[in-house]
Amino acid sequence: DQQVKQNSPSLSVQEGRISILNCDYTNSMFDYFLWYKKYPAEGPTFLISISSIKDKNEDGRFTVFLNKSAKHLSLHIVPSQPGDSAVYFCAPYNFNKFYFGSGTKLNVKP
Amino acid sequence: SQTIHQWPATLVQPVGSPLSLECTVEGTSNPNLYWYRQAAGRGLQLLFYSVGIGQISSEVPQNLSASRPQDRQFILSSKKLLLSDSGFYLCAWSVISNYGYTFGSGTRLTVV
Numbered sequence: 001d002q003q004v005k006q007n008s009p010s011l012s013v014q015e016g017r018i019s020i021l022n023c024d025y026t027n028s029m030f031d032y033f034l035w036y037k038k039y040p041a042e043g044p045t046f047l048i049s050i051s052s053i054k055d056k057n058e059d060g061r062f063t064v065f066l067n068k069s070a071k072h073l074s075l076h077i078v079p080s081q082p083g084d085s086a087v088y089f090c091a092p093y094n095f096n097k098f099y100f101g102s103g104t105k106l107n108v109k110p
Numbered sequence: 111s112q113t114i115h116q117w118p119a120t121l122v123q124p125v126g127s128p129l130s131l132e133c134t135v136e137g138t139s140n141p142n143l144y145w146y147r148q149a150a151g152r153g154l155q156l157l158f159y160s161v162g163i164g165q166i167s168s169e170v171p172q173n174l175s176a177s178r179p180q181d182r183q184f185i186l187s188s189k190k191l192l193l194s195d196s197g198f199y200l201c202a203w204s205v206i207s208n209y210g211y212t213f214g215s216g217t218r219l220t221v222v
Contacts, residue, residue, distance in 0.1 A: 004153075006153075041198070041216065041218060042215060042216065043116075043200050043202070043213030043214050043215050043216050044154070044211075045213070046211075046212075089153065089154060091154075096142065096159070096161065097144075097156060097159060098156075098211060099156070100146075100153050100154035100155075100156075102153030103153050103154075
């Protein structure tokens, strides 16, 4: 969906280092944002979320940052593990629907 | 517990043939139901969503249709498949929207 852009189709990171996945959006009405993780031939699974009233949410190795003025959010994974290799989608929410970005394929090298 | 079932897992269909993909949800009532498609190299595209029996909203004009004959059943159909209909189709449900979706395991459709 053009309202949500993940401009990096792929990212390669060494195990133990930080992975940073970025997402930009255009609709200022979005007030809730989720990240999903997807393995090949499987449905996406929920990873982490953030409300627009916050600028950071942390869950274990995963942290999501939201910059509302820039309409930008990012997902940080630290330390990255080979099992994190997957496609990551950001999904802002508006009016009963989530809008998905095109995804970033993360490859964590051992 | 709530579960979502989607079948078949893979499907190979010739161009011009009909399509019917089924999705059912267990353990919840009056869910919002969604059909998404992920084409090769593309993101997840919302095709249809339904907030109740017989209520279908279409997000993009296309060769597909959806129906919700029962509260927890969502069907994706086509009368005549096109090559461009190939992709990975995902059904999803949500009850409290802000908690996000729960996705089915998906159907890999290849139109030949």
